[in-house]
Amino acid sequence: MVPLSQPQAHYLFGVMRLAEGAMLSVFDGQNGEWDARVVEANKRRGMLECVEQTKPQTGPPDLWLMFAPIKKARTDFIVEKAVEMGVARILPVLTDFTNAERVRVDRLQAHAVEAAEQCGAVYVPEVAEPQKLAKVLDRWDSFRQIMMGDEAQAGRFAPLTGSVGPWAVLIGPEGGFSPAERDRLAGLDYVQRVALGPRILRADTAAIAALTLWQTTYGDWR
């Protein structure tokens, strides 16, 4: 038996108009996906009965997406796409050239839930509080490799190298990284700079393209 929160009950019974007896798919990130039946339907609460497991629990690859938050709509979009592409953690980073509007982590986390429901994932990546890139790098565990989409490498595409294991994809802000950031990243031996073609990609496009390359090399697309 799974009790529903008030927003869940509102969505299922107020918005979607489900009644008692209706069937739906549920997941909680720990027990796979289940067919569940509505056994109590009120506007403010409700209860589901899990009937049968339909998917085993699987996790995303141990991949983070770090990106510099941009305009609200495109930030929402990057979170949606990161979930579809398959990441374990989404970390907004503030760079020297980030023109950061306020990032509403709770709203981004809600987008991540919706995207997971939409794409058939049975987990929801965590959206972390925004942090300064410099601080993130100060505390970095060098065991986690970084794939950095780098405009300065434009046109010189080479296949992703490195090794299987924890990774993070890092996408810069639309103005690029600052010279200081670029120097620091270039000097880290766990950072691999990757060209994403001869044109300048927007950050959202770059995120999907970089995640595609990673997923087909090291991830769960293989």
Place this chain on the structure above:
Amino acid sequence: MVPLSQPQAHYLFGVMRLAEGAMLSVFDGQNGEWDARVVEANKRRGMLECVEQTKPQTGPPDLWLMFAPIKKARTDFIVEKAVEMGVARILPVLTDFTNAERVRVDRLQAHAVEAAEQCGAVYVPEVAEPQKLAKVLDRWDSFRQIMMGDEAQAGRFAPLTGSVGPWAVLIGPEGGFSPAERDRLAGLDYVQRVALGPRILRADTAAIAALTLWQTTYGDWR
């Protein structure tokens, strides 16, 4: 000397407030990119003088993107992304399960121009009038290979095969292809079905992911 259209003059002098003597980058799809100087600035007309070529003319690879138009905002988005990723032609196709709102080709073409300006391309892909997928296939020149993003292949990723030459990437509608369409496409020897990971991607995500795989295998990202 390059005379400006009224909308161009309005944008440069009304919106961007450029004055005589200002410099800007221009391209026409045939002569590369040039630095140009404003020599006449009026609200309804204007004249530029080309000063120096800054990029040679290059074209996109001979790649088409065919996709089933979806909600307006996401269709706009797919056009923008196709330009950034590098395609020669964008062809909206109506499939059995396409819930087609009206497609405004002139508006999509304007989006393509903006995206080209943004990403540093020196050409603008043509946006074709929407056509039924069945008719497009009736008239298909089998010399052009098709890479088809196929949900039914989910999880079974294999590197893109085929050969260098003209290609089209085909992305289905969010409800997938109909069984009849799927059978027909599966029977065509110039169609290659490609899995795009274990999750169900939205059409816009699938387009970018498929274009990434094509560009790194056969395109101008190599």
